[in-house]
Amino acid sequence: MRRCLRSLLCLAVLAGCARAGEQSPDQAMPGDAGGKTVLTFYTALGQAEWKVLREEVIPPFEQAQNCVVRSINVESGEMGRKLHALKQGGAMDVDVIGQDNMALWLLVQQDLMEDLSAYEHTIPPETIDALVNVGRFNGKLYFMPYRPNVEITYYNETYLNKHGLKPPEDWDQLFDTARTLHQREGVGRVAVKADGTAGATVHYFDFVNAAGGDPLTLNDTGCKRAFSFLKELWPYLSPESRRADFNTMNQFLAMESVYLGQNWPFGIEVIVNQGEKKDIKAYHGWRGPVREAHTLGGEVLGIPKGAPHKDLALKFVSHMQSKATQTMLVQRLAWPPMREDAYAEVPAWQKPYFKAVKEALAHAIARPNVPYWEDFDKAINLAAREIFLDRADVTATLDKYAAQLEAAKQRKSAP
């Protein structure tokens, strides 16, 4: 027993002390800063993206401001919890956050973010207009634009060629493609995200906008037209649609159970670069009866309430928005720029994918920031489930959920 306890204690001491001095690259502790101010930056990036930021984007700022940037990876789903705990604990040490623009409402609702309306004039005039509104809530600007993003359409060139098909350009072609693949392969090979989560909402949002509707009404003519089309399309879609989210869609495309599907551009790195699937190509997507529409995604920068270095944080935001930084991000990571004047050559293999992103961005529509978004998200997914799976009547179902949504709107707008 003593031997056993001794072994455990030795292991603990070894583990705890031998590496006590070791630090993750996620951190640069104030003690290392040599008396310089330490600016803490939270955001979620891939390893390759962090490398570019830490080695090329951040150092010029550190040099110019004589400071140290402590950059830490925090996933967007974790961000609210982290900031909330730090605020409650009275130990807010975060100066700037980079956050997915689909996950902003909670931060504003919990009163975690600084109102940046007074600094709106610092946004470069070359910024794409729609990007600014993404950060506005109840007329106040809480987030600054930094990185736009939009879903693109991936397709398996080998299989589409094998069946003599081309990437669909409109809804009719999309329907024909889905039906042809279903008939020839005995199973649907086109996927739409319909897993009942926020990713599915983005897809329905795009279909409704493409049909000329206002998704937030849930039952206008465009909504009914979009859901009627999707109901008709559903039998020819891949069964994977019910499990398709931002992560699994990549997997389905890479493992060839889906030949055509929309997802965010990070799939380029995962499927094409890491997965070596060179025959997975991408293009901007299809247009609906009224227009082509893609929900504007991406990341924005914000300053948490109680940030210890607000002025330096604002300078950091300006640095990230500068032409030099945006150009570098295009060049090194093929991120679409937030400014119209940031042009650069992307690596050769990324060129067609970057073109797809840029073309899709031309049809980007910013998602409105409404307090009842959670209710809308739930309602549209429940309606979709009833319409696609239970084959419920489109008009009756949408009317039912529109009434529920209206009640939620009234409830949330009440003082």
Place this chain on the structure above:
Amino acid sequence: MSATPQAPAGSRAPATRDSDWLATASRILFWPVMVLTLLLVTIPTYILVKVSISRPAELLTQHPTFWIWQPTFKHWEGVLGSPELWAPLWKSLAVATLTTVVAVAIAAPAAYVIARMPKSLRYTTILGLLVTRMFPDVLIALPVAVTFIKMGLLDTVPGLVLAHLIANLPFLAWILVGTFEMIPQALEEAATVDGCSRFEALMRVVFPAALPGIMVGAMFVWLNSWNEFTYAMYLSTATKTLPLQTYFYQAKGSWFDSAAYATVLTIPVVIITFALQRYLVSGSLSGAVKG
């Protein structure tokens, strides 16, 4: 005078027949059940390792191969060469081991005392311990994290160890109460008769006899702490724990790196389990005290 029915000559009693049937069934089923269990346990681990050393072309098709044909260590080189592996690995190792040591050091004496309490008091105390576990971690994690942040325990090993003790101490004490209850009090009395003090009897007789139970409890705590996610998410920022780091890779959709990280996460679990399994012997107390 009663006549006991006699079994006809040449036939056996029903109880004997039943036990024969059971013995035959267990002889026949032992290996199939054993092989099936082994496959259920090893196949997921095999797939994890296979993904981590496979070329993308082998996996990313409609019919991925089951066997490893052309292994590549490219993903492992990336993961092992990444500075983002070692700090989380050491942090997880330190937290899990320290949590186990502290939990055993606190829970073992406490459980011994509880085990020797009168029955009604013992029952109430055990119930009291388990009541603290009625609230899910996700519910209490935020207030706990806020308190720890106020105490300056954010991003520290002691902070996470304390948080993990909240979840593990009551269960460990509960497990160990059962263990100490099984140890006959006569064993301690015999030790004191032989000249041991109460403390010596405890250290030389009771705790060694309870070692299998303590080891089971220690393994339980170590594995719980190693895999813990909720408190780690709140209380780790700059240096994450390994499960958080694996989640980070999984969230970025990198299948091969995720598999390599998950394998790293599994290796210490296998080592600890194998190292401690020799203590998991039953019947160590049989014949300890003669009547």
